[in-house]
Amino acid sequence: MKILAIDTSTYTLSIGLSDGDVVLAEQVTNVKKNHSTRVMPAIEALMSEVGMKPRDLNKIVVANGPGSYTGVRIGVTIAKTLAWTLNIPITAVSGLASLAASAPLIEGLVCPMFDARREQVFTGLYRLSNGLVESVKEDQNVPVVDWCQELLRMGEPVLFVGQESIIYEQVIAEVMGNAAAFAGKSVPYTRPAALLSLASGMEQDPSQVVPNYARLAEAEANWLKANEKKEKSDE
Amino acid sequence: MKKDIFIFGIETSCDETAAAIIKNGTDIIANVVSSQIESHKRFGGVVPEIASRHHVEQIIAVFEETLEQAGLTFQDMDAIAVTKGPGLVGALLVGVNAAKAIAFAHDLPLIGVHHIAGHIYANRLVQEMSFPLMSLVVSGGHTELVYMKEHGSFEVIGETRDDAAGEAYDKVARTLSLPYPGGPHIDRLAAAGQDTYSLPRIRLEEGSYDFSFSGLKSAVINTVHNAEQRGEKIIPENLAASFQASVVDVLTEKTVRAAKEYGVKQVLLAGGVAANKGLRASLENAFGKIESIDIMIPPISLCTDNAAMIAAAGTILYEQGKRDGLDMNGHPGLDIEEF
Ligand SMILES: [Zn+2]
Numbered sequence: 001m002k003i004l005a006i007d008t009s010t011y012t013l014s015i016g017l018s019d020g021d022v023v024l025a026e027q028v029t030n031v032k033k034n035h036s037t038r039v040m041p042a043i044e045a046l047m048s049e050v051g052m053k054p055r056d057l058n059k060i061v062v063a064n065g066p067g068s069y070t071g072v073r074i075g076v077t078i079a080k081t082l083a084w085t086l087n088i089p090i091t092a093v094s095g096l097a098s099l100a101a102s103a104p105l106i107e108g109l110v111c112p113m114f115d116a117r118r119e120q121v122f123t124g125l126y127r128l129s130n131g132l133v134e135s136v137k138e139d140q141n142v143p144v145v146d147w148c149q150e151l152l153r154m155g156e157p158v159l160f161v162g163q164e165s166i167i168y169e170q171v172i173a174e175v176m177g178n179a180a181a182f183a184g185k186s187v188p189y190t191r192p193a194a195l196l197s198l199a200s201g202m203e204q205d206p207s208q209v210v211p212n213y214a215r216l217a218e219a220e221a222n223w224l225k226a227n228e229k230k231e232k233s234d235e
Numbered sequence: 236m237k238k239d240i241f242i243f244g245i246e247t248s249c250d251e252t253a254a255a256i257i258k259n260g261t262d263i264i265a266n267v268v269s270s271q272i273e274s275h276k277r278f279g280g281v282v283p284e285i286a287s288r289h290h291v292e293q294i295i296a297v298f299e300e301t302l303e304q305a306g307l308t309f310q311d312m313d314a315i316a317v318t319k320g321p322g323l324v325g326a327l328l329v330g331v332n333a334a335k336a337i338a339f340a341h342d343l344p345l346i347g348v349h350h351i352a353g354h355i356y357a358n359r360l361v362q363e364m365s366f367p368l369m370s371l372v373v374s375g376g377h378t379e380l381v382y383m384k385e386h387g388s389f390e391v392i393g394e395t396r397d398d399a400a401g402e403a404y405d406k407v408a409r410t411l412s413l414p415y416p417g418g419p420h421i422d423r424l425a426a427a428g429q430d431t432y433s434l435p436r437i438r439l440e441e442g443s444y445d446f447s448f449s450g451l452k453s454a455v456i457n458t459v460h461n462a463e464q465r466g467e468k469i470i471p472e473n474l475a476a477s478f479q480a481s482v483v484d485v486l487t488e489k490t491v492r493a494a495k496e497y498g499v500k501q502v503l504l505a506g507g508v509a510a511n512k513g514l515r516a517s518l519e520n521a522f523g524k525i526e527s528i529d530i531m532i533p534p535i536s537l538c539t540d541n542a543a544m545i546a547a548a549g550t551i552l553y554e555q556g557k558r559d560g561l562d563m564n565g566h567p568g569l570d571i572e573e574f
Contacts, residue, residue: 036328040335040561054340069284070325073291077329081336084295085309207295217284223277 002052003059004043004082005195008035008075009067009095010114010164015042016192017050018199020058024050026192030163035074043078059088061199063095063190066122066139066214067114076211084206092209093198094139099162100126101133101194103187109136109158111151113165116141121168122214123147125158133198141215144168148175157181163188242553243301243312243337244546247330248322248350249375250281252293253542254301256312260550263360265304266543269293272416279415280405287325294333301542309341316549319347319559320569321376327565335561346549347559349574350540351377352389354505356551357537357544365529369499371490373514374506375401375416378446378486380493381571386551389571392493393444400482401508403448407455407478411471422511425479428472432458434481436488444493451481483517491521494528501529509538 001020008014011032017025025046029038047053062079065072076092083090099112106128114122121144125137137150151158152175159181160172166184173180216224239258246253250271256264271289275281302308317334320327331347338345355370364386372379378395398406401418408417411424434454437447455478462469494502502522508514515532522530537544566574 034564036332037562037564040332040339044339044561054342069287070328073287073325073329074332077291077294077332078336080295081298081333082340084298085337085340207299210292211288213288217282217288219278219282219285 001058002056003061003196003199004057005061005192005199006039006043006075006079007063007095007098007190007192007195008039008071009063009065010071010189011068012189013038013042014190014192014195015046016196017046017052018196023193023196028189028192030189035071039074039078054082054086057082057086057088059091059199061091061093061195062209063098063195064092064209065095065212066141067095069213072211072213076209080206080209089203090206090209091199091201091203093195093201094124094212095190096122096124096139097126097133097135098190098195098198099187100128101198102189102191103128103159103161103183106159109154109156111158111160111165113160113162113168115164115167116215119144121147125151139212139214144171145175148172152176152179159183161187240313240550240553241307241311242546242549243309243315244542244549245315245317245330245334246353246540246542246545247290247294247326248318248320249326249540250275250286251540252290252297253540254297255542255546256301256305256307257360257543257546257550260547261359261363263543264307265301266541267297267301267304268541269297276415279409281323283323283325286323287329290326290329294329309337309343312341312343314344314346314549314553316346316348316546316552318350318353318545319563320350320566320574322350322565322567324565324567327567331563331565335563339561344553345559345561345563346552346557347563347574348545348548348552349569349571351379351381351505351571352548352574353544355381355383355503356548357505357533357541358503358531359547360537360543361533362531364503365500367497367499368501368503369490369494369497370503370505371486371518372506373400373486373504373508375399375405377506378448380444380490382493382497382499387555391572392497393446393489395446395448396439397447397449398452400446400448400486403452403482404508406452410456410459411474418508418511421475421479422513424472424475425513428470428474428476430477430480431470431473432477434458434477436481436485438485438488444489446485446489448482451478479513483513486514487517487521490518491525499528501531504530504532505538507539509533510535
């Protein structure tokens with residue numbers, strides 16, 4: 001069972017290969033560079049390094065967002081096209097879930113976070129126990145302060161992971177006080193091994209795999225707003 | 236016996252998700268286009284982010300239907316050709332990365348194609364090209380005269396200095412409160428009207444093959460505005476006919492002059508605006524009188540964006556040994572003379 005894992009939902013490029021039980025290779029680059037030119041060459045190089053051919057693959061697992069729209073699309077497009085054309089199953093998992101799963105040996109609530117700009121974040125709440133990750137609050141695009149107030153009401157400590165949570169460390173601490181702990185530096189991004197460990201999730205038809213942007217396109221949001229107003233004034 | 240060449244083409248540069256299979260650069264084996272136009276209508280134009288989202292949702296279904304139509308698999312293909320520019324960058328990246336994944340999975344050569352080269356090569360799906368030739372490329376984003384002395388060689392001898400012809404059509408359509416996309420509506424109205432508004436023909440300086448449509452667009456807006464102020468009613472059919480006559484006159488005149496000066500054997504019409512009936516009729520009429528020059532106008536389905544044209548152009552590049560690597564990028568402003 002040879003599995004390829006791809007996560008390009010932030011500027012971090014994470015690729016992993018396993019034979020089902022053992023992680024054979026991981027590649028992470030954490031620099032702001034163009035995914036479009038780098039993902040396929042990175043996959044090709046990593047596979048050749050471990051002596052794997054495309055047709056050896058049995059499964060693909062991909063992070064389908066939320067995150068950078070373009071980044072998510074590049075990863076999803078490559079993953080679904082590969083899975084479809086190689087006729088192998090694909091599992092799409094949340095990039096936030098795989099970031100949460102990258103926190104080692106934690107028991108309890110973990111909050112992965114990507115910056116979404118304008119004091120907003122892409123985030124969700126997960127519970128890690130016995131090395132398994134379970135969704136507690138679904139992935140969303142939310143203002144940081146609102147989100148922290150919601151987390152505070154859980155009445156449990158929360159571990160924040162992901163390097164982009166560092167941007168909001170002060171804001172989070174102000175709302176949550178001692179209920180917040182920070183591991184943005186030691187768990188900065190998704191480990192490919194964590195994404196590979198989620199490969200046993202639900203298999204999907206490659207043609208049906210789509211990004212989860214957790215946010216409407218701006219034009220669509222504006223259009224909906226304008227039409228709501230129109231409906232109200234028509235009443 | 237020479238082996239047949241099968242090229243799988245992919246096009247996602249704007250708002251059509253398309254794939255096709257072409258044999259020997261000339262025969263359409265499969266041609267699938269999934270249009271997003273309904274989705275963009277409510278915004279009055281193509282929204283790049285929405286276009287990218289649709290591409291990633293539709294692309295596998297389009298690929299599947301293409302292989303099904305052809306009854307072929309990627310094992311039968313010689314290469315994957317994909318539009319690498321120009322176009323909307325987010326939209327291009329979906330096609331480019333899908334193409335790379337297929338090329339990698341099946342160890343096939345990867346060929347990046349210039350979108351406008353594709354439009355020109357749509358003609359080869361109808362009739363063999365003979366060189367030298369002149370191509371008039373008119374679309375929402377382009378108005379160019381491209382001289383080709385041989386396959387794969389493109390020299391832009393004239394281009395628009397402001398709006399593309401298609402852009403002017405959309406803007407004039409908006410002035411006349413016609414729905415998006417405006418081109419076909421103007422064309423339809425024009426057929427029912429007369430050239431009565433005596434709009435300017437903008438020819439630029441003597442001898443230039445460049446175009447300019449923004450002055451004409453302003454003249455239309457002023458005409459509407461002045462009529463409103465005088466309390467007169469505009470006759471939309473006549474205004475559409477006058478606008479179209481001005482565009483078509485200039486396009487035809489410069490194309491004829493360029494074709495003669497460069498001594499070409501063929502003139503090709505290419506791009507989405509090539510679907511315009513007024514332009515087709517005018518060019519057919521003008522070149523019908525010049526025996527030494529053939530005019531070629533592809534059927535409307537091949538004028539608008541499709542992947543058959545990308546595979547057709549890709550075939551020539553394949554034969555010329557041009558290849559792209561897995562690090563190929565999308566190039567929103569790709570230059571046809573350098574690609
Ligand atoms: Zn086009």
